[in-house]
Amino acid sequence: QIPIDASWGKGIRVEAKDSSFSLKLGLRFQTLYEGEKYLESGNWNEQLLIRRYRLKFDGYAFKPNIKYKMELGISNRDTRSGGVDEIGHTANIVLDAVVKWEFTPGVELWVGQTKLPGNRERVVSSQNMQFVDRSLVNSRFNLDRDIGLQLRAVQGSGVVFREAFAISMGEGRGVVVDNPDNGRQYTTRFEVLPMGLFKSKGDYVGADIERQPSPKLAIGVTYDYNKNTPRSRGNLGSFLMDTDNNFIYSDLSTWLVDAVFKYQGLSWNAEYAHRSSSDEVAGFGYGKGFVTALGYVFKSNYEIAGRYTTVEPIGVNSSIGAAEEYTLGFSKYIVGHSLKIQSDVSYMDTTNDYIRFRVQMELAL
């Protein structure tokens, strides 16, 4: 048995005395119950599953300014995206495999596979979400993970600015075939934090469990151009083919604008997304969406939160369906986002209306 100094929440971390490397092990899983009552048919559909199961290794190697992150997704929902030829018809396990080199203070070069600098809701870890899961705006318009290079910079202390620029292959994580038609993806993001940094990196944590002692605001804008992608939503969605089994392509332009405000347990989030193309090819996910959420964490670490979401297609051939969703969430953060129970109930107004009830337990070491 190895007694260690750290307490839970800090993770299990080893560091070489000569500062030649560090390694932190993270382990977590989510058990999700989801039931949907379809209002027209009266049908009740339900699922109970291990929604996410993750193993994470991060730290630094050689020098503290060379960091790495290696995250694996192991549940069947995490890995089943690999069941197509382009992703090797195998379990798609590797989420992150990236090296982050801070070659000059405040500027990092990232090499490998990880999340693109897209909308805030996506970049917030699935461990740290305010509701049981991300919104429909995120699932339709997020940029997900990809493999490539990223340049990330941060400046300022009173007012903080962050910039990110990425070049990636454009078809998402785990692709093992040639880059179709060599169409790459270009992502640019700007962020401004006019009231300075959030306590405990709270701008990328759902719910104000940190109870920010002073008001904090962050605004982000991402523009993404995904040239010649054959996937319906760029980095995600089906690989689209014509009747001769050749890829069909579209050049996708995506705007993602988001804001978060937090103060003493109160949090407000909003995101706007817009994906379009000069060539509207049938089957691609052109559309726009808006989501906003308001929540309050009581001192007892119970939270109540509400969310409104709307998405709609652009053009007549989009794969995006129109929907409006109203969500009310209740959470109990037993040990922050490391041991929590979250539930929400939603009314979905779409072609086949339903009421959805979900409850999820998260355990993270």
Add this chain to the structure above:
Amino acid sequence: QIPIDASWGKGIRVEAKDSSFSLKLGLRFQTLYEGEKYLESGNWNEQLLIRRYRLKFDGYAFKPNIKYKMELGISNRDTRSGGVDEIGHTANIVLDAVVKWEFTPGVELWVGQTKLPGNRERVVSSQNMQFVDRSLVNSRFNLDRDIGLQLRAVQGSGVVFREAFAISMGEGRGVVVDNPDNGRQYTTRFEVLPMGLFKSKGDYVGADIERQPSPKLAIGVTYDYNKNTPRSRGNLGSFLMDTDNNFIYSDLSTWLVDAVFKYQGLSWNAEYAHRSSSDEVAGFGYGKGFVTALGYVFKSNYEIAGRYTTVEPIGVNSSIGAAEEYTLGFSKYIVGHSLKIQSDVSYMDTTNDYIRFRVQMELAL
């Protein structure tokens, strides 16, 4: 290098000094050779494979009364059950992902995916088996793992009673589709240990390697009702469909009765299983079976053991075939069940008789 106090068999365990969590890492694999001589055709079929390869994380989180277990099965035999649509057509890696909350002394609530409180032979870890593998009664009638809630209680010290009750989804581990027709599974188990607790939890360890200093007996009875399952053996087996690709269902009732006795190296086990339904639907695994085993561990940690198994179908449309098996096993427990070599030879009396020889090596950290 980190020198640690513990010796092998205790596992590699870290614990926070403030008792906010503990983590134990377990690693193990089995290398199995299996050869079968078919008596009529004279054919010799053989396999050599990594039978099981497991990674296990367990411990407590937040408080010592909140335990977790996260076990992964990684060999191809462990993961290939995921190759159907209902399990995501991906590697079915996650075995256990469960939180066990002892909310009052002696009573635990389990949430997540793990073994159901079924027959003893199944609940004994595959690391701790007396023979190379479990019996035919187990493979035909066990309840395996499922996802849901379990309530577990224990009382008494002279005479010990244990009770378990589970509600689960009913189709086994790793299912990612909606619960078919919402038919849940209900499992109840009672155990009595009239001579008190076994040393080193020996009632759930194959072979009396603990050499119980006084005679110990445990008797268990499980009743399971799996409503509207489309799988031939409830939590296991094919998903059955009609010619229009709609699920076919049956309501399965299963009785499982087992007993184990151990004393100074001697062990005796017996199990009876019975699965039936009010509606006998073609293709489901209705049937009954009985297995009994007797073994003796010499002080040199060699063991000789014998096992008799019989299974037979109920009704004319069962997927269970009649079989009788006679098994003789020899084992050498080098370091208990952590480093051992086991072999057995069986005569199988079924529609196509064969003699089977197996030898297996287990290494467990």
Add this chain to the structure above:
Amino acid sequence: QIPIDASWGKGIRVEAKDSSFSLKLGLRFQTLYEGEKYLESGNWNEQLLIRRYRLKFDGYAFKPNIKYKMELGISNRDTRSGGVDEIGHTANIVLDAVVKWEFTPGVELWVGQTKLPGNRERVVSSQNMQFVDRSLVNSRFNLDRDIGLQLRAVQGSGVVFREAFAISMGEGRGVVVDNPDNGRQYTTRFEVLPMGLFKSKGDYVGADIERQPSPKLAIGVTYDYNKNTPRSRGNLGSFLMDTDNNFIYSDLSTWLVDAVFKYQGLSWNAEYAHRSSSDEVAGFGYGKGFVTALGYVFKSNYEIAGRYTTVEPIGVNSSIGAAEEYTLGFSKYIVGHSLKIQSDVSYMDTTNDYIRFRVQMELAL
């Protein structure tokens, strides 16, 4: 947090104070960019992917002379070989699962799945390669991994001799079906090191990053007989079937001869391979090949290296295509083979000539 004495490169290792076991954790991944310019069509094909992602556990158990190695390959390129019925139609994750018992000094018995004693280029870890990847001679003729028994011995100190003999199933790693037609594989290897052992086991490390202080040479010869294999290249390649879906077999004889010389940063390697059969069955990989490489590591840990490769079929029905390849490699070993960037450019003279450019980053803990 656990402060540890070791520095990076030694890995993260725990050892019990009573010497009952040790465990070393290894983690690594490679990010590979590969672009090919086809000279006739002018097409440019490119890939960027996580080429390898590995988790490794090794150490000793019970006594220091019982060693184990458990390595997992997790990237989609590592696991996709499992997508055939014979390998379970699942992710083929387990690379090594082997116990090595030194039952008498200098002689080890290996049980389980690991690399066969084949050509040096294959046995050198993919972490320790001199170029971005192994040569065409290796990909066409290597013996890869298999499951079975190996006997390994070493003698001498001035002049060192090594012998290895293996019996294995003959169809490669992860097979879950019966051994086709019971045709086993027999491998024998002899090595001589006339100038004694290399510093830091440099005979199985690509590039002379150890800067051998005195000249060192190693010569190896392997003969392999793979009886009744249905795979085109023995342990690798397609499972060949006739039009009735019965396996087609061939008895493959393979000779592998290799040599390595190293001195003060200079390294020279050469390998010859020859695979034939008395029965030339259409679709099997009969052929021969030769590769030689010369490299020099500067004291700044930059390396320049060149490689010439040629392969050609034997007979008219071989699955091997004729090819000649000229490769020029540049590497920077930042922390030996644990943090490095490698690149190479190749001209491939085959039925469809191309120039290939590759760059790869390796991070290994």
